[in-house]
Amino acid sequence: MGAAGTAAMANGAIAARFRLAYPGFALDIDLELPGRGVTALFGPSGSGKTTALRCIAGLARAPDGLLKIGGDVWQDEARGVFVPTHRRALGMVFQDASLFSHLTVKGNLDYGMTRARVTAAEAGRDALCEMLDIAALAERWPDTLSGGERQRVAIARALLTRPQLLLMDEPLASLDVARRLDVLPYLERLRDELDIPIIYVSHAPEEVTRIADEAVVLDRGRVVARGAPLDVLPSASRLVEGGRFGVVNALKARVVAVDEAYGVTRLAHPAGEILIAARLTTQREARVVMRATDVALATAEPRDTSVRTILRGRIEKIDATESALAFVTLTLIGGDRLVSAITRLALDELRLTVGADVFALVKSVALDERGL
Ligand SMILES: Nc1ncnc2c1ncn2[C@@H]1O[C@H](COP(=O)(O)OP(=O)(O)OP(=O)(O)O)[C@@H](O)[C@H]1O
Numbered sequence: 001m002g003a004a005g006t007a008a009m010a011n012g013a014i015a016a017r018f019r020l021a022y023p024g025f026a027l028d029i030d031l032e033l034p035g036r037g038v039t040a041l042f043g044p045s046g047s048g049k050t051t052a053l054r055c056i057a058g059l060a061r062a063p064d065g066l067l068k069i070g071g072d073v074w075q076d077e078a079r080g081v082f083v084p085t086h087r088r089a090l091g092m093v094f095q096d097a098s099l100f101s102h103l104t105v106k107g108n109l110d111y112g113m114t115r116a117r118v119t120a121a122e123a124g125r126d127a128l129c130e131m132l133d134i135a136a137l138a139e140r141w142p143d144t145l146s147g148g149e150r151q152r153v154a155i156a157r158a159l160l161t162r163p164q165l166l167l168m169d170e171p172l173a174s175l176d177v178a179r180r181l182d183v184l185p186y187l188e189r190l191r192d193e194l195d196i197p198i199i200y201v202s203h204a205p206e207e208v209t210r211i212a213d214e215a216v217v218l219d220r221g222r223v224v225a226r227g228a229p230l231d232v233l234p235s236a237s238r239l240v241e242g243g244r245f246g247v248v249n250a251l252k253a254r255v256v257a258v259d260e261a262y263g264v265t266r267l268a269h270p271a272g273e274i275l276i277a278a279r280l281t282t283q284r285e286a287r288v289v290m291r292a293t294d295v296a297l298a299t300a301e302p303r304d305t306s307v308r309t310i311l312r313g314r315i316e317k318i319d320a321t322e323s324a325l326a327f328v329t330l331t332l333i334g335g336d337r338l339v340s341a342i343t344r345l346a347l348d349e350l351r352l353t354v355g356a357d358v359f360a361l362v363k364s365v366a367l368d369e370r371g372l
Pocket residue numbers: 022023024025043044045046047048049050051052203
């Protein structure tokens with residue numbers, strides 16, 4: 001590792017190098033990850049995401065593996081170092097919440113704190129329960145909780161161990177779509193308010209674009225791309241079935257006015273006005289979420305259209321290798337990125353090219369909003 005790498009490590013960054021072979025599969029990764037924020041490991045089934053996570057957790061042992069986190073060395077086979085899982089300061093959340101069914105929610109959380117052996121954790125506990133909105137569930141038993149509530153308790157339990165690192169393996173995969181959307185905002189809060197790195201395994205582009213600061217794309221055990229989710233997912237989403245429908249944009253915008261008569265809210269964004277088909281009365285800022293497939297493009301400002309949200313931008317990148325669909329990445333006025341998924345036919349017929357100024361059209365009813 002060079003000098004730059006050493007400096008990064010001082011900030012709590014993670015260095016992970018694993019080579020591990022199973023019959024018919026070989027993991028070969030060498031990664032440096034930031035010391036905070038959410039890094040998603042994204043890839044199709046069997047690409048090695050869980051295996052990579054298991055190596056980080058110490059549940060699988062790569063024969064010449066290396067794992068450093070901050071100043072700590074958890075694995076350095078060249079020096080004979082391998083810290084067992086239970087001695088690694090990490091929290092883990094799996095697809096299935098795996099709460100102890102013989103303990104109440106409170107009992108499950110107490111268990112997390114016993115592991116931490118830190119009485120000071122008590123202070124953080126209330127804040128965490130509030131952040132995950134589980135305080136009212138304390139006396140309930142796990143089998144009376146919804147899937148989303150169970151996952152939130154599992155996340156709190158993992159965090160109460162005061163980990164240096166949080167590992168999440170498809171934490172939303174066992175939930176139905178509605179519940180997934182319920183839990184996503186909590187994960188977004190954790191990302192924004194926690195000061196530890198989170199490694200988040202997922203094959204759902206929607207989760208990755210909403211939650212991750214950076215995506216590492218795995219395919220057949222190797223890293224094939226990494227970068228900001230909106231930069232890498234338009235092409236990487238093809239690796240997973242139905243993935244192209246999961247690329248999602250999120251824009252921050254300021255609430256300007258609520259039109260009570262029509263039940264709509266106007267928001268200001270540097271690229272244009274955003275209209276939401278809902279009343280946002282309690283907040284001044286909102287995070288507006290829209291699927292790439294809900295964003296249409298026009299080369300001239302359309303006049304007679306029902307679409308109320310028209311944003312101005314310039315084409316920065318075109319991803320059009322797949323047969324029918326093209327992903328067009330815009331830089332909007334103000335600097336935000338926006339990805340639109342259109343047919344390749346439309347791309348050609350409109351003669352869209354990198355550098356062209358375009359208008360992005362989003363139906364208000366396709367917009368999802370939430371307070372910041
Ligand atoms: N203990 C093991 N012994 C043998 N092969 C294994 C073992 N663990 C994983 N594999 C194989 O390694 C490959 C990668 O598996 P892994 O679970 O890491 O993929 P994944 O990307 O997490 O997939 P999914 O999204 O389906 O969970 C698969 O082919 C799997 O069968």
